[in-house]
Amino acid sequence: MLGLIASIPYWAQSLLRVLGGIVAVLLPAGTIVYVFLFKMMSFMQSRLGPMEAGPFGSLQLFAEVGKWLQKEDLYPERADKFIFKMAPLIVLSSTFLLVAVVPFGPDAWFTNFEAGVFYALAVSSVSVLGILIAGWASANKYSLLGGLRAAGQLIAYELPMVLAVIGVVIQAGTMNLQQIVVAQNDGSIFGWDGLGNPYILTQFIGFIIFMIAVQAELTQAPFDMPIAESELVSGYMTEYSGFRFLIFFIGEFATAGVFALIASILFLGGWGVPFSWFGWTSIDSIDNWMNVVGPLIMFTKMMLLVFVIMWVRFSYPRFREDQLQRFAWKVLIPLSLVNIMATSVLKVAF
């Protein structure tokens, strides 16, 4: 199969990659919205969720997309039109840029950067820009408050995210996401390689910090001050309706999916299963069917992590802005620095 793909012209390969990227972003977004937002949230609230559109409400997402698409394209009179229209696209583009570096299988990847981790963390900050200008350009005091809160919060929680990932990078010895996956599945815990070496076991603190930082980067409760439904109506998204709101909406859940994919790569072993199960020795010796099974494994791990994110989202009230910042600066960052020091010491020792 790989020979077949290598033989088609470059423009066709790029087209396949683009289509794959779109699927990789929209499919998780759609599944997350249906399974978690419509169904899991409803079950946690003693109700059944949408049941009318399609069997068990499975087509509700299409109905919602259709509803948003057919709405009037409004924007406030005093809004800065160009920036107002650009903001949702910036937020969504950062998701697409992020998924470009996620490997789905031994040969199923879009790009294979040597500094994949560095690129991923850098590109995930682009969405902050989008949120900030959405808040300013809306010509609405509530949006402004939401945008300013978002700026403070998202920038503050970038740091714990980066520092938590550094522990993984130290342990893996590389910033290449593909190599990190291989290092985890090829590794062993004190000589026993039945489970590989998923970094969640050794980098447990880093995992927790990363998940909390992801929760904050996605502006999900308990860190949803920028949206803060009961105060700011919808925060920076208040003035958006129709197609533009749809892009924000997709962006929110697609980013949740992609962050979960990255977390599963860094901590749960990514697309792989422990090599010892099939007797593989290196990445070249992996069978070709892994290219099809790998995305499925990634999908499962992503759903698991998003389950935890959404579970926390539906259960907790939200932090106040200053409590949020205090938590990031005074608790998470020192903890992650300690984690880095401990990891480097142990890495040299063992």
Added chain:
Amino acid sequence: MTMLGDRQQLAYIASQAADARVNVELETEGMTLNIGPQHPATHGTLRIIARLDGEQVVWAEPSCGYMHRGYEKLTEVRTFPQVTALVNRIDWLGSFANEVPFILAAEQLMGIEAPRRAQWIRTILFELSRIANVSLFLGDLGVQLGAITPVFFAFRDREYVLNLIEGATGGRFHPNFDRIGGLKDDLPAGFIDETRVVMRKMRKFCDEIEGLLFGNEIFEARTRGIGVIPRDVALQYGLSGANLRASGVDWDLRRDQTLPMAWDKVDWKVWTHPDGDSYARCWIRLQEVRESTFIVEKLLDSLPSGPVMAKVPRIIKVPEGEAWVSTENPLGEMGYYVVSKGELGPFRVKIRSASFNNISIVPWLLKGVYVPDIITILASLYFILGDIDR
């Protein structure tokens, strides 16, 4: 713009500063934010005009009246049964509780008392209204703070109470069941057993809310120490209900005054809290729901038999006089001052609603708090717009 002289500029800036109390040297501007009248957080159409310095409130003022329905004027041209039907809609969540003080005032003017069974059933329905009202508060508290799940639990468990009220009176939200001299009808068969089951369910709901909200560290961080009302300030501003008891004042009209109702016939506890912050107000309401379930169960145990209506003429003309009756409603102290001139309807009714006095403390309380805390404080003070504006 014309060039202002130095002195004029200073005077202009000083007047702005005096008005908004912002720091002149930093040249920051205060932002005036209109919270409401359409807002997810205010329980209805309340408008709070807040002047902000960044995220801190410098000055706030509630502007109510968007829901004024002219109750006191309406009552001037209606008969007593019609007024009873209207008055249900003042505090629409615990609506039986609105009828009771009015009917008691009319009965006081007539000099009659409802039979014992009617008093018991009135108290039971009153406490059921309290449970329905305050359990919605507990759910709504979560939504104001960002936890979207408790409100569904609240609506789910409140349905049981509303079904009980509907089974007895015919209306879920507006029972219209109280009559001068007693009640419209007796309880349907099966009410007592069903009520016992529902009270157990409500206690389970209280435990769920306690686990989901009150034990939560984030909730404690959001509500402890926020919006502290000292004891004397609470008394000065005329707060009532749980707001007063949360500031340490041991005052409950059910215990502290004698009315022809059944509260003094059973043993129950008045909950107070010394702190006076938002956490205290919310915690007290949780305990009060539990206490109400116990009160209802004890009243059901001791329910006397007999008629539910005293001997009153068919067409009731309340004799001349003035009467004031107030009761401990779910929101606070609600009272009616009824002036009658011997006709079919009252001459004038003055409605003292609890929420109107409760929000009078808002300008004092909101100085210097952050914007998220505005929502917490308003949620913990708990008012219903129908009660404020009437």
Added chain:
Amino acid sequence: MAKVPGLLKGLGVTLGTMVETVTKGANTVQYPHEKETPPIRARGVIALHEGNCTSCMLCARSCPDWCIYIEGHKELAPPRRAGGKPRQVNKLDRFDIDYALCMYCGICVEVCPFDALFWSPEYEYSEPRIADLLHDKAKLGEWMETVPEAPELEAGAEKKGKK
């Protein structure tokens, strides 16, 4: 025993509810496929028993919203027994209740001295046009079929089953 932190307890509550909904079913009713039956005393719609009505106007006068419109005329009916004089009866021309105004308070049903008005728990009569919410004599008579028997009263009540 160490105290479970409140955060974990909250997660436990939501997970427990989710498991309960999946295994035992939700608390909600999928209207319009399933419908809950309201209690017997539920105030859904008012039904008119035209035979009992004497157009005494008590209901129209006591309605807080003045939503009942009654028009009648007097007629001469044949005497009850042979040889008597013809008696005057009130004949109902028009008896409309405007459900767009009705507050569902029940005062009209209560004050009717001839038991001509009854409550029925029927609630599905919403119309796309507000004018169709004015139910006339014929429609109010149709609601009579849905009026249930009054429920049995609780133990300790004085009267047995009030109308």
